[in-house]
Every structure is written in structure tokens, then in C-alpha cells.
Amino acid sequence: MKDGIGAPVKRKEDKRFTTGKGKYTDDIRNDNQAYAAFVRSPYAHAKVKGIDTSAAMAMDGVIDVLNGQQLTGDGIGNIICGWAITSKDGSPMNMGAWSALATEKVRYVGDAVAVVIAETQALARIAAEAVEVDYEELPVAAHIEAAMADGAPQIHDNAPGNQIYDWELGDEAATDAGLANAAHVTTLNITNNRLSPNPMEPRSAIATYDDAEEHYTLYTTSQNPHVARLVLSAFYNVAPEHKLRVIAPDVGGGFGAKIYIYPEEITCLWASMKTNRSIKWTSDRSEAFLTDAHGRDHVTTAHMGFDADGKITGFKIDTLANIGAYMSLFSSSVPTYLYAPLMSGQYNIQNIHCNVRTYYTNTVPVDAYRGAGRPEATYLVERMMETAAREMGMDPAELRRRNFVQEFPHQTPVLMQYDAGDFPKILQMAQDSADVSGFAARKAEAAKRGKLRGLGYSTFIEACGLAPSKAAGSLGAGVGLWESAEVRVNPVGSIEILTGSHSHGQGHETTFAQIVADRFDLPVENVSIVHGDTDKVQFGMGTYGSRSGPVGMSAVVKAMDKVEAKVKKIAAHTLEASEDDIVIEGGEVKVAGTDKSMAWHEVGLAAYVAHNLPDDMEPGLKETAFFDPVNFSFPSGAFICEVEVDPETGETEIVNFTSADDFGTIINPMIVEGQVHGGVTQGIGQAMLEQVVYDDDGQLLNGSYMDYAMPRAADVPSYSISHHEDSPSPNNPLGVKGCGEAGAIGAPPAVINAITDAIGTNDLAMPATPQAVWNAIQAAK
Amino acid sequence: MYPTKYTKAASIDDVLAALAAGEDAKLLAGGQTLLATMKQHLAAPSDLIDVRAIDGMSGVTTDGDTLVIGAATTHADVAGNADVQRLCPALASLAGGIGDPAVRYAGTIGGSIANNDPAADYPAGLLALGATIVTNTREIAADDFFEGLFTTALDEGEIITAVRVTAPAKAAYMKFRQPASLFALVGVCVADGAGGTRVAVTGAGEDGVFRHEGLEAALSGNWAAAATEGVSVDSDGLMSDMHGSADYRANLIKVLAKRAVDAS
């Protein structure tokens, strides 16, 4: 099949994206439209003693100024975190109240206290500045250390000492014993730097209330419109689900930040009812830095023990995670169930214990960001392995090989059951492609030019395909994590796929069409994908955690199974043959070994005209399926990074970056490469450039691109990428594993391992800016 | 952005009249600094008076081995100008390294030096090259022009019309970019010419661009990279921020000065 599975089909959606014809939320113009601008706290922690709106209300063109008292008065509910974590002493997590508009207290710079509705966007913003809020400043805890300190300011009354939970996974006594018996123990203190997600399209919402129908429509930048509708309805009491339509049209990148339901969308919906206007809000970049959920922000101490042969005897982890001022939708799960279960890496480790304590701070909420927990775990495991190898005088690749899991299925001590992989093979692929054996010569040549050359590894595993609903539920998830699909064969034979997955850059309109084209042997042009609209698509849990392939596509396959069965029945009936002899091939439905056939579209037509169907058959040719995964999928990879450091300035150039990945079956290699490019680039951004900085007063110091460094094309090399496809996932029908996050998960340790190799000291934190690298060189002198 | 009134001036007299008429009028050139601050509500001028269409404000002419660069000449035009490349390649390469193409095709030399951002490139270049800043009322030596952070010798309503630079015997500018903004974390311009041996540093000084006496003394009469080796660059008076400590900046000044002499 020309455009089927494995073909590098050009992205169908790119014509509209590259010609400016994409339709994003901010492109939508409604009649009767007005604009919202939020009045945001300039303080990280303060009491709200009064709000004087008179000057703003007096401005010509200002429609209304609304506040949190009114919002809660109208019954709009608090924003919730959807995953309940239980502390190791059995107590539930301490979730503080989060109102879309703060009522009594603000808890981070940017916390919204009121909203101005005006005739133009510029006017709304000017009027927002004219709203006078009387604040009483409170002491601030802007960092984990400050939030944990004795006498720290209390951010939420129901979280004593600002702790949300103290959670653990694994057997502590066995791990301690493993470490006690070790021939060598490596200890590292590791910070996982706080990141701002920065999707190219900032968040936006346009909400419309129809008072005749008592019905709301919300266009918004969401990765999961059905989940948005669910929580807006069930928890925030905006409207029952059948009175609320959520549409996520073209969305320009999400990276996790657009999973959550934020105060602004809720407020726009409510304000549309209050003012009877269609309310539009679009974040500018400064607002995005201040209010989009950030990622990472962990401080960890870890110990890994090895026996005399270099086999791991125990791995003990103690992590502090910053949750920010409020608990965002998935915030609690990221440093727990998306983190600790990855601590076994690609290795056979019998004893692992991971303790995680999370704290509120006076900063914007922290939640899932590309990789979500797995980058934090991977950074730890892979820095450990490389550092341990150096300390024990071993080749870091050899140390990894000695510990690789080689037999599947493999049960780790931290919940996961690995189902398939070939870690030695992908490491070898990466080593061959990176010409590791020529490294010594390259290093010597670089030295002649005054450059320090280094090489670092990262051999990682991650978990995609979130998640078996039953297992997730037993661990505290508030939702099931299946996916649904409907396959509609139209009377003319063209096919529409309605999926609950949502594409915001991933290319689903191409890859989902490819699996259909492959199955029914049809041109990819005959298939279109419908997604992102709760009025069109049956239901869906959306796209994050690299789940659209393993879970979303699997639902499509299940629905195609049903369609195929019906197609065969119709053809067998029409052609007077046995169903078992029917084959679908080359645009035809045929009786094998005969010249009897129907064109594909004739079957579609037959199903809808229903003139000659088997007696017990319903007309029509469309089928729905829900797929609930039986396990996670486990993509793995081996990355090798090679750098040159200028010792005089600390400036680092990545001269070579090799990735060998196991994503299982590959639907479209071009799109997969694009995902690797983007993911690795984001990983390099975390490793070398990016870091959100709050000062001790909770002021965001780098809330613009003048101070927050994102990777540019010139910062990254041309990547060499290869794939291993011989260990497909046994737990979904296509054998796919997920490729959206691997780059961001695996790259940071490879980069830091390479730089620390070059400069000869392990004491280097992310981001490895020129200043940080230079400092490390000076400190090691 | 707050509402503002835009005027395109055809002459210096137009500018002066509009300045007098406006309540809080400001000159506008490339807008690469001013418009951004207006969008962030950090500036709210009542009037913007665009100086770019004034006769003679844009373009480069020569007077012997002296370049006369109109105040509204864009960074791209300075970088690409054949006379600048011939008489002062250091200045062409400095202009070609400002920001990104979008900034270079809009931003101007006059706007840059009037703004005197402590991390801007032109101040170091003009100070090291001993340039003269020409205004509608007088001529100001670069040594007297750059006064401190975002402050210059310009009087209220004074208009820069041109910058004069005499070709040096040797010069080079080395810039170490701040990773986010691509402005100079530190930039060092070294020049040896009629004005003597001059070393100017941007991006580092707490009071903005400055000349480094130690490096100038070491290079005077001994124009060689090795001459910088013995110089100690003190971190006192240098900026410290999230992008670089004073110590790191001191180190960069020395490294960049050495590399600039090598490249000159």
C-alpha cells in the first residue's frame, strides 16, 4: 500500500498551516464579540482587601468588571486536581482551594483577581490597569527550600508547612540493605530545572452564551476538549455537558500546557453569560510566561549502589517537588506515578525506593510538560549511571550493558512490567552511528584547537500510552484513560475517522489516515480525520503522554475491525460467497480466487441504500470502538551526544547528536523524525538554555524572550537518527509505542554527561549556560 | 498599547514643531526599542514623530577616510555598505551582528545610541573608534556622549542627524551573546587609529559602556593579543545578573579583547 503504514507521507495538514489558512482560536470572530483582560496580582502573596473598579467602569467602552466574589456567588466551582495521591501515612493529599478569580488571597504573581470586559482588546487592557486593588502583602515562599523552612509563610490553610503529600514507592528496607552491601555507592544532588512550556500559539478562549437555549460554546486552545467539557461541567458548574460545546480548532503546540483547564476559560464562559456577549481572551507572551503551567522543578538526592562487578544493588531517591501556588489538573501525578515507576530505567534493579514530598510555593502552578515525570526520572538515572562509571573507572556503555534488562516480560520493583525491547541492540546502533571508536582521535584533534571534547550517553526507557483505566483508577486517577474512535464509511466510499485524540502539531490528519489507507487499501486522500469538537466526536481523553498512537490509533483499529466484518458480510451477501473468502484489496472487495468483486464504494452505497442487505443487518456503515490499554507501552532509546567546550568562555557546541530509538512500529518515519528533532531540541533547551527564575519575592525575573532562552536552529546540530522496529509493543494491535516525548526525556542527561566528560567534573547543573560551565571549570581547578 | 498619534516628519523643522506641539512627544526611528516598551505599557508617548523620511537622515557618505552615517541608517544598511566595509570593516561586522534580520532591517544607528542600552553594540564601537555624534545643534565626541545606563548627553528634544567615524588603522569588535536576547553579554571593541589605542566594553559596566584603561595601556605601542595576557580585569563596577556574574564578565572582557586584537 503506497500511503500505508511505514510510508513517509507528506503531512496533509501542512498545506493550510504553511499558507496561513489554519484556523486557530484567535482567528475566530463572533458577532457581538467583546474582549476580556485580567487584572493580575503584582504580588506573590497578599490579602485582597478591596477592589475599586470605578475608574475602569467609567471608561467609555468598558462593559463590565467582574470579580471572584461574584464568580463564586454564581456557583462556579473551584479548580481541581484530578489525581488523588495518598501520603505514606495513609492521609489524603492537602489540596487547597483554587478559585478562577481569587477572592481573599492571591498566591502568585499573575493570579487573577478580576476581569474587565470591554469593546476592544486594547481598551480592556488599559481598563484593567485602572482597576485598583487594595493588597496587604504577605511573606513569600518562592522556592521549595523557603516553603519547607520552619516558620515559612502558610500558603493554603489546609496544607500545614505547605506540604501537599509525602509519598513513597518501593521497599525502603530492602533498598537500604542493597546499598549497605554495595561495593561502591554513587551519590548525586540533582536539580531538575523549572521550565516554561512556550507553545508557539499562546492560550486563547472565546466563549458564547446563548440565552434562548441556555447553551454555551467555547473555542479554546485545548489538547483534550472532552476533558475540558467534563470538568467545566462536573466540577466548575458552568453548565451540564449537553449544554456545553467545547471546540479545540487548530492548536499551535501544547507540550502539556494546554491539557489543563485554566481560570481564563472558566471566567470567559461565566462572563459570556453575565454580559450576554461573546467573550474573547488571548494571552500575550508575557501572560503566557506568568500563567501557563510550568514544568519540572525538582530537587533530589539519590544514592545508587553497585557490587564489585558493577551490578546495581540498590537505588534510593529522595525528591522534593514544587507544585506552585495551586494544584493544577495532573500536577499530583507527575512527580509520583509518572516519575517513580521509571526509576528502573533500562536496568535490572531489584531494590528501588523513591520518596517524594511536594510543596506549595508562591509561583505559578507546575504540571506536566513534554515528558512529564519521565524526563526527571531519566535525568536522575542516566546521570547516576555515567557518574558511577566514572567513579568506578568503567566504560559507561559497559556499565549499562552489564545491567540491561534482557528478558521480557520484566517486572520492576516500581510497578512497571516491561513487555518488549532490545537495549543492547539499540545501544550498539547508536555507538556505530556515532563512531564512538573514533572519539579519542576527535578529542585529540579538538585539543589542538584549544577545545575540550566530551561524549555522553543516555540509554532510557519511558512509558507511553497512558493508561490502563483500572490500574490508573486504583492509583488515584479521577478519569479512565482509554480512547474512542468512530469509523464512518460514507455512501460514496470515502472515510471519516472521528477520534478523541487531538492533534496540535503531531500530524494526526496524516498518520491516522495512513492506518486506514493501509487497512482498506485505499488512497490516503479518501480518508479524513475529525477531531477537537465535542459536538462531533463521541468522546475522547485527548492527547498527551504520547498516547495518540498506542491508545488513540488502537481505538481506530478496533472500530475498523468492526467495519471490516460488516463490509465482508455485505460483500458475501451481494456476491453470494462465503465471508471467509472475501478480501479487501486495490479499492475492491473481492471473492478470493474468482473474478467476482465489488468496488469499495459499491459496498458503502449498498450499506446505505439498504436495498439488498442480509435480513438481520442494520443499514449504514459506521462503527464506534473504545480501546482501554492493557499496559503502558515502553519506547526506549540510546542517545549519544558529543560536545566541544571553549574553556576560556564556557561556551559549548553540540557537534554531534545521535539517537537510536525503539518506537515499535513506525507509521510515518518522516513525522517520527520530526518528533525526535523537536523533542531532542527541547531536551537540549532544558540542558543548556532554559530555566525559569523567580526571585525570593516571587517575581518572575525572566518572563520574556529577552531573558528566557529557547533553543534556536543555530543551537542544535544536524541529528543522526535511526530506528529499531523489531520489538513492537505486544499490547496494542499496531505494535506502536509512542514517539512524542522521547527526545525531551532522553536528551538532557546525554548533553550533561557529554559536557561533564569534556570538562572533567561531574558538578554541573542544568542549564549548562556558558557561565555555568565556566564556573564548573573554575571550581574544579 | 495606549493610543498615540503618528507623524511622519519631512524636515528637522517639522520635528521641532511637532515636538513643541505634542504633550509628551517622542522621536521614532526603527521602533525596535520604543514600540516594544509601548506594547508593554512601559511608555505612553502622546505623539510619535518618525524621523526616517527626513532628507539626509539615511545612508552613508564619505569625506576622505571619514564615514558619515545618517542617524536613520538601518543596521543592515551599515553592515552592507561598501564604504563602511572598506574603511571600517569592524563597524560593518558589528552592525551585521546586531539582533536578528528583522531587527537589523528596521533598527537604526541613531535610535540605538540615543537609547544607549548598556548591552547595545554601537556604543562600544563608537567609543572605541572615537566617533563624533552630530545633532541638529552641535557635535559631541563619543567620549562625552554616552553618560550612563540609558542616558546620553542629548538635551531634551535634541535630534541626532549623523555619526562620523574616521577609518582606524586596525579595529575589531568581539561580541559574546546573551543566550536569550542575543544582545551583548559582553562586547569589546579594540581600535588603533588617529585617536590612539582605545578599548571599549559594552554589556558589562554597571554604568554602561566604558573604556578599559588597563587594556589600552597594555596595547598602546604593543598591538598584539599576547599583550593582553598580563592585564588584570577587575570585576568591581561590573554587572552581575542571571546571565553572568561580575567575575564571569571580567573574564570575558579579557578573552574578547585578546580575540579582537587577533582578529583586527
Ligand SMILES: Cc1cc2nc3c(=O)[nH]c(=O)nc-3n(C[C@H](O)[C@H](O)[C@H](O)COP(=O)(O)OP(=O)(O)OC[C@H]3O[C@@H](n4cnc5c(N)ncnc54)[C@H](O)[C@@H]3O)c2cc1C
Ligand atoms: C529582538 C531584538 C534584538 C536586539 N538585539 C540587539 C543587539 O544585539 N545589539 C544591539 O545593540 N541592539 C539590539 N537591539 C536593539 C536595536 O538595535 C534597536 O534598533 C535600537 O536599540 C533602537 O533603534 P531604533 O531605530 O529601533 O530606535 P527606536 O526604537 O525607534 O527609538 C529608540 C529611542 O531612540 C530615540 N531616537 C530615535 N531616533 C533618534 C534620533 N535620530 N535622535 C534622537 N533620538 C532618537 C527614540 O525617541 C527612542 O527613545 C535589539 C532589539 C530587538 C527588538
